[in-house]
Amino acid sequence: MATTLTYTTDSTASFTASVAITMVAYGAGGRGSLTGNGGSGGACAVTIKTFTGSLLITVGQATGSDGGDTYIKSGSVIICRAPGGKHDGTIAHQAALLVGSALMTYGGQGSPDFVGYGSYNGAAGGAAGWASGSGADGQSAFTSTRLSGALGGTGQGGAGNGGSGAFLNGGPAVNFVEPATVGAAPGGGGGGSYDYGADTSAAGAVGAVTLTF
Numbered sequence: 001m002a003t004t005l006t007y008t009t010d011s012t013a014s015f016t017a018s019v020a021i022t023m024v025a026y027g028a029g030g031r032g033s034l035t036g037n038g039g040s041g042g043a044c045a046v047t048i049k050t051f052t053g054s055l056l057i058t059v060g061q062a063t064g065s066d067g068g069d070t071y072i073k074s075g076s077v078i079i080c081r082a083p084g085g086k087h088d089g090t091i092a093h094q095a096a097l098l099v100g101s102a103l104m105t106y107g108g109q110g111s112p113d114f115v116g117y118g119s120y121n122g123a124a125g126g127a128a129g130w131a132s133g134s135g136a137d138g139q140s141a142f143t144s145t146r147l148s149g150a151l152g153g154t155g156q157g158g159a160g161n162g163g164s165g166a167f168l169n170g171g172p173a174v175n176f177v178e179p180a181t182v183g184a185a186p187g188g189g190g191g192g193s194y195d196y197g198a199d200t201s202a203a204g205a206v207g208a209v210t211l212t213f
Contacts, residue, residue, distance in 0.1 A: 003212070007209040008186070008207075011057045012056055013054070013055045013057060015051060015053065016052070017052065019050065020048065020213060021049055022047075022213070023048070023072050023080045024131060024212075025044070025046075025071070025072055025208075026042050026186040027043045027044075027060045027067055027107065027187055028042050028067030028204055029125060029189040029203075029204025029205045030085030030110065030190070031063065031203045032110065032166075032189070032190040032193060032201035032203075032204075034201060035192075035193070036112075036120070036121070038089050038109075038110030038122070038191055039190045039191075040090060040091050041108045041110075041125065041188055041189045042083070042186070042189075043187075044103075044128060044129035044130055044135075045081055045105075047072075047079060055074060055211070056072070057072055057073075058070065058071040059206065059209060060206070062183075062206050063203075066087050067085045067207070068084050069207075070082045070208070081097060084187075084207065085125075085126065085128075085204055089110025089123070089126070091106050094106050105135070107134070108126025108127040108138060111124055111126075111150065111165075121144040121194060122141060122166040122193050123138055123192045124140075124149070124151055124165045125153070125180075125183050126188075127161050128183075129187070135162075136155070136162075138165070145167075146169065146170035149167040149181075149191065150164060152164050152181070152189070152191060155188060158186075159188075160185050160186050160205045161188045163190045164180060165180050166193050166201065166202075177200055180194075182203050183202070185206050185208065186206065187205055187208070190203045
């Protein structure tokens with residue numbers, strides 16, 4: 001029976017005998033922005049390697065801006081790397097940074113906030129990439145209503161969902177801003193802020209590493 005180890009903080013995994021390991025890395029999600037963009041989801045990288053020795057694991061963390069990259073190394077050699085999502089919702093940077101011989105996928109884009117004084121609502125975050133495909137994009141602010149924010153991309157295969165965007169709750173007898181929601185772990189991007197005054201954006205989610213052998 002296969003064993004799976006999951007890491008959400010930096011660690012070391014040691015193998016005293018040669019073993020075939022499926023390594024899956026998720027970058028952390030990007031935070032949504034003050035101007036309303038959703039954060040993009042972290043990428044996913046997969047590699048399968050027969051290995052003996054110690055693996056050094058660095059898990060990307062959620063920050064106040066871009067999500068951190070996740071690495072699996074043997075000494076100074078990168079075996080698998082999955083870049084994090086961006087604060088501005090883009091994913092173009094991920095192509096140059098992905099390392100993983102078996103499979104590489106992108107995080108979902110955080111939808112941009114289509115600027116206009118008719119709608120201040122925030123856009124949603126992108127889902128993390130997963131082992132069989134790229135993450136789903138977050139919805140734009142135009143999909144929000146008086147009672148619901150734009151919805152984050154839906155994660156698949158264990159990848160995290162994107163967070164929903166902030167919105168002005170204009171229901172009966174109320175008139176207040178519902179803040180964005182955080183991305184789900186691993187790797188979901190955070191929702192964007194209501195684009196007026198205080199920052200109501202939300203953080204992306206921490207990355208992760210799984211080792212199955």
